[in-house]
Amino acid sequence: MAAQATFKSIKSLVPLFDRVLVQRFKAETKTATGIFLPTSATNSPLPEATVIAVGPGALDRDGKLVPTSVKAGDRVLLPGWGGSPIKVGDEEYHLFKDSEILAKIQE
Template sequence: MAAFKSIKSLVPLLDRVLVQRAKAETKTATGIFLPESSVKELNEAKVLAVGPGGLDRDGKRTPMSVQTGDRVLIPQYGGSPIKVGEDEFSLFRDHELLAKIKE
């Protein structure tokens, strides 16, 4: 796992997308705290940065399907993990993202 001092120093290349996984609730609606072992990781993430897009056979940029700030559905496994302090992030390729979540 790569470690950096600041996430702002990381700029994705080509068709890569930098995301941060959404944290699962550790407290129920009635105020009961859940143990960490019972809280599953969510497959939802927020897009923090995107690359300029991949290149097609003619050398033209392929537009990215997501933008900074989008909420996306990511695969349970995969991506390249990155750690900044205590925070964890992941880099995925644009085509690896499962869906964009609309508000």
């Protein structure tokens, strides 16, 4: 697992190349009827996230810039593994390569 980095502000973090900074959706800790769920039921990360920032893209074999396929504000589907965790205050974010993102969620 990658080392966890800590930053004072998420605005100070600008992804490079084809990296995408996301914040995973938080699991509900209480049901609609007010029952609190145990930590073991909410421990696994949810596969959905919001894109916070993206890098400019990566160069292809011909040296042309290929932009990332998502933009800030997009909702995406992530794999259950991977990404580099980044802590900003009490909030946790993750950096993924653009190619690791499974899908963009259309609304």
